[in-house]
Amino acid sequence: MALLEAKNISFHYPEERRPALDNVSFYVNEGDFIVLCGASGSGKSTLLRLLKKEVSPHGSVSGDIYYNDQPIFQLDSEVAARELGMVFQDPENQLVMDQVMEELIFGMENIGFSTEYMRKKVAEMVHFFGLDDLLEKKTYELSGGQKQLVNLASILLLEPRILLLDEPTAQLDPVAAKEFIGMLHRMNEEFGITVIIAEHRLEELFALADRAIILEQGKVIFDSTPRNVSLQIGNNAENKLYSYLPSPAILYLEHSLNIQERELPLTVKEGKLWIKKLNIEEVRTNSKEEIPKGTPLLQMKNIDFQYTKDQRKILDRTSLSVFEREALAIVGANGTGKSTLLKIMAGIERPQGGSILYKGKRMKKHDPLKIGYLPQNPKLFFLHDTLEAELDEIIKQHKLNGGKTRAKELLEWFQLASLANRHPYDLSGGELQKAALAGVLLPNPKVLLIDEPTKGLDPDAKKRFGELLVRLREEGVTIVLITHDIEFAAQYATRCAMLFQGNITVTAPVHSFFSGNTFYTTTINRMIRGSNAPNVLTVEEARTKWRVIK
Numbered sequence: 001m002a003l004l005e006a007k008n009i010s011f012h013y014p015e016e017r018r019p020a021l022d023n024v025s026f027y028v029n030e031g032d033f034i035v036l037c038g039a040s041g042s043g044k045s046t047l048l049r050l051l052k053k054e055v056s057p058h059g060s061v062s063g064d065i066y067y068n069d070q071p072i073f074q075l076d077s078e079v080a081a082r083e084l085g086m087v088f089q090d091p092e093n094q095l096v097m098d099q100v101m102e103e104l105i106f107g108m109e110n111i112g113f114s115t116e117y118m119r120k121k122v123a124e125m126v127h128f129f130g131l132d133d134l135l136e137k138k139t140y141e142l143s144g145g146q147k148q149l150v151n152l153a154s155i156l157l158l159e160p161r162i163l164l165l166d167e168p169t170a171q172l173d174p175v176a177a178k179e180f181i182g183m184l185h186r187m188n189e190e191f192g193i194t195v196i197i198a199e200h201r202l203e204e205l206f207a208l209a210d211r212a213i214i215l216e217q218g219k220v221i222f223d224s225t226p227r228n229v230s231l232q233i234g235n236n237a238e239n240k241l242y243s244y245l246p247s248p249a250i251l252y253l254e255h256s257l258n259i260q261e262r263e264l265p266l267t268v269k270e271g272k273l274w275i276k277k278l279n280i281e282e283v284r285t286n287s288k289e290e291i292p293k294g295t296p297l298l299q300m301k302n303i304d305f306q307y308t309k310d311q312r313k314i315l316d317r318t319s320l321s322v323f324e325r326e327a328l329a330i331v332g333a334n335g336t337g338k339s340t341l342l343k344i345m346a347g348i349e350r351p352q353g354g355s356i357l358y359k360g361k362r363m364k365k366h367d368p369l370k371i372g373y374l375p376q377n378p379k380l381f382f383l384h385d386t387l388e389a390e391l392d393e394i395i396k397q398h399k400l401n402g403g404k405t406r407a408k409e410l411l412e413w414f415q416l417a418s419l420a421n422r423h424p425y426d427l428s429g430g431e432l433q434k435a436a437l438a439g440v441l442l443p444n445p446k447v448l449l450i451d452e453p454t455k456g457l458d459p460d461a462k463k464r465f466g467e468l469l470v471r472l473r474e475e476g477v478t479i480v481l482i483t484h485d486i487e488f489a490a491q492y493a494t495r496c497a498m499l500f501q502g503n504i505t506v507t508a509p510v511h512s513f514f515s516g517n518t519f520y521t522t523t524i525n526r527m528i529r530g531s532n533a534p535n536v537l538t539v540e541e542a543r544t545k546w547r548v549i550k
Contacts, residue, residue, distance in 0.1 A: 002027040002066075003194060004051070004162060009063035011046055011218075013426065020046045020059070022218040028196065030161070033188045035205045035226065036198040037244060038215035039458045041428050044198040045089065047215070048164050051196070052086045067162075078111060085160035089167045091147035092377055100142070101135045104154050111158070121157050129153050129183075141307070145172040145334030149180070156187070163187070165197040170455040171376070173333045173484045175519050178204060200458050203246045203487075203523050206230065207266040214241060231261045243459035247487070247523040248274075250539045255280075255548050271527040279549045282534035289509035290494045292323035297359060297478050298345065298371075298447055304353035305340060314340050316502035317354070322447070327469055327479040329493035329510075331486070331520055336499050338482045339376055342449050345480065346373035358447075369398065372445030376452050376482075378436035382424040387416065387435050390424065391442060398443050410438040413468065415461075433457060437465075441472075448472065450481045454488050466492040490514050490522045490537040511537060 004027070011021040021043045028034060036044050049055050050065065053073050065072040067084065088094050097103040104125070108118045126132055129149055139147065148168055155163070165184070169177040181204045187193045188208075199205055206212065206226035214222035214229060222229045233241045234253040242250070248271035252264055255278065265271040299322070305315040314337040322328055322345075332338050343349040345356065347366035356363045358370065366373065375381065384390045391411075395403030411417045414434040419427060424435060433455060440448070454462050462485075469479055469492050483489050489496060489510070496513040498505045498520070506513070514521045514537050522537045536542045 003030040003032075003068060004028040004196075005066045006047075006051075007064045007066075009047075009050065009061065009065060011043075011050065011057070011059055011061045013057065013059045016059075019218050020057075021050075023063075024215075024218070024220055025063075026213055026220060026223060028162070028194060030194055031188070031192045032211065033185070033195045033209050034197070035202065035209040035212045036196060036215065037200065037202060037212065039240070040431055040434075040461055042215040043218040044215055045166050045428055048086065048166050048196070048198055051162075051164055052084055053080055055086065081107070082111065082158045083161045084164065085155035085158060085162070086164040087148070087151050087155060087166065087168050089170065090377065090379070091151050091171065092379075094151045095139045095147060098138055098140075100131070100137050100139060100150055103139055103150055104135075104157060107154055107158050125153050125157055143171075143335040143339070145176050148172065149176075152180075152183075160193065162194045162196065165195070165199075167199055167455075168197065169199065169201060171334075171452065171484070173331070174486055176334050177201070177484065178519075181205060181208070184208075200244070201485075202226075202244060206246050206249075207270075214244075216241070226266060227261060227264055230266070231259075231264055234259075234264075240460060243463065247539055248527055251524060251527070251542060254539070254543065255546060257548060257550060268523060268527045271523075272531065275528055275531045275533055278533070280533045281547045281549055283545050283547050285544055289511055290326065291509060292321075292326055292495065294323065295360065296321035296357075297324045298322040298480075299357040300341075300345060300354065301357065302354040303341075303344060303351045303356075305337075305344060305349065305351045313502055315344070315351070318499075318503055319354075320497065320504050320507075322478060322480055324478050325473050325476060326495055327473060327481070327493045328507075329489035329496045330480065330482050330499055330504075331484070331489065331496060332499035337502060338499050339451050341499065342373070342451050342480070342482055346371050346449050348373065368440075368443050368445060370445060371447045371449060372440040372443065374437055374440045374448075374450045374453065376455070378432045379425065381436040381439055385423055386421050387411075387424055387427075387438075388420040390435075390439055394439055394442050400443060403442065406444070407438070407442055410441055413464070414438055415464075434461065434465075446476070447478045447480070450479070452483060452485075453481055454483065454485045462488055486514070486520060487522050487538065490525075491540060 006024055006026050009021055009024040010019050012019050038044055046057055049057050095103060097106050104122050105118050148171055169180055172180055184195055185208045188195050209226050212226045212229045213220060230245050230249045233239050246266055248265040265274050300320045303315050303318045304313060306313045330338055344351050347363050382390055384393060391407040411420060416435055427435060493510050495509055497507040514525060525537050534545055536545055
């Protein structure tokens with residue numbers, strides 16, 4: 001008997017013609033590790049929320065969902081709360097208490113656990129997650145990644161049988177993301193917790209999952225082992241889902257002389273074994289790394305910043321120069337101050353020491369016509385009931401000539417035209433990110449500062465966004481982005497910087513930067529190290545520089 005089963009589930013949001021889910025059926029056995037994937041708006045988040053009755057979306061639903069052979073909407077509330085845990089896409093939406101310790105015990109208190117039992121469980125969980133230093137902190141002081149870890153710990157304290165996760169690594173740095181996924185795998189393997197995770201980043205997950213369920217426009221189009229799904233999708237490079245595949249699989253499909261399912265690599269380890277069998281010749285190209293020249297457009301000089309006097313400095317005499325028309329990616333671990341750095345560059349936060357210069361002149365406040373800023377949480381951007389009303393207000397506020405035409409172009413570019421009359425909070429995570437970015441770009445700023453721009457975006461949307469960055473640079477826009485998405489930075493940034501302990505420790509052109517790193521580098525670069533293959537960072541680069549010889 002399946003632990004969880006969905007039979008012919010269809011779901012319509014109010015006043016929407018197209019169903020968010022269309023006749024979806026699947027089963028989950030106890031102990032399964034299932035990856036749920038598909039484009040933004042394909043129905044992943046809607047499906048996960050239907051499995052957790054307390055957060056089920058408002059709309060009309062047909063079909064049946066059974067948990068432990070009982071209709072899921074008839075489950076006892078305490079059983080549902082304890083046995084089906086959920087970690088949301090946006091950690092801000094899940095935190096309810098002011099302090100980390102209070103957050104951890106909140107769920108257990110509501111269920112009525114004894115004080116002694118709660119102390120024992122919290123001590124065990126804090127040790128497992130390494131949260132000792134966070135216990136006395138305010139939840140609003142945590143970085144996005146730290147908030148997500150606290151959310152996961154608080155859910156696990158209730159000992160769920162099924163763990164539902166909606167893009168949980170979106171705000172984690174590469175090292176933390178690997179650790180987080182490793183924890184999920186360990187809990188699945190050692191404790192038998194059933195895991196259903198919706199994700200766009202499949203590099204790590206496809207190698208761990210028992211099954212991959214792929215949604216497209218609300219329908220299940222694939223449900224099989226990750227290796228089999230990869231081969232089915234890979235048989236057609238024109239398939240929209242092709243870019244979803246892990247990098248080792250794509251590299252194999254494009255450069256193997258004899259494709260076999262059992263040999264198709266999903267991990268760096270498997271990819272290394274395959275690469276060693278190949279004889280690859282380097283194709284010479286004229287591409288050269290861009291090295292910034294001239295006077296910086298935007299400068300930070302000896303910046304000091306701390307939120308309160310009794311805390312350590314977030315930034316300590318930090319200096320950074322940004323040059324015209326470049327795309328500078330800033331990377332670093334969670335909690336190192338990357339988001340704070342971006343707010344100071346935008347003029348939103350005031351530093352305690354140092355200065356910000358724009359075109360050689362001191363900048364005192366945020367000017368959206370010069371510098372566009374998109375925060376990590378795009379919900380902070382919206383004040384109106386529809387996306388169209390939000391853009392109209394921006395046009396009115398800044399008296400933008402031709403604003404209506406530009407707004408229409410941006411909506412079409414981001415594939416949001418059909419959603420213009422929807423409330424922003426009813427959009428999926430990826431759609432919300434694109435909608436906020438459209439609003440920031442509407443005044444046509446000269447500098448674009450973006451905090452985690454690819455969070456919630458599917459691979460196709462990432463590609464379109466990357467192409468937009470290239471186009472914006474060609475039009476004269478300078479771009480600075482904070483990102484944990486190393487693959488995206490390697491493909492679309494021109495220069496990278498590392499923030500560590502309040503300082504920029506290194507800046508370098510992209511290829512030089514990533515080629516010398518161990519963790520902060522791409523999957524492909526890790527895979528080819530120690531082989532005779534020409535040095536590349538991405539699948540796209542391999543397409544132009546590799547020729548496999550028989």
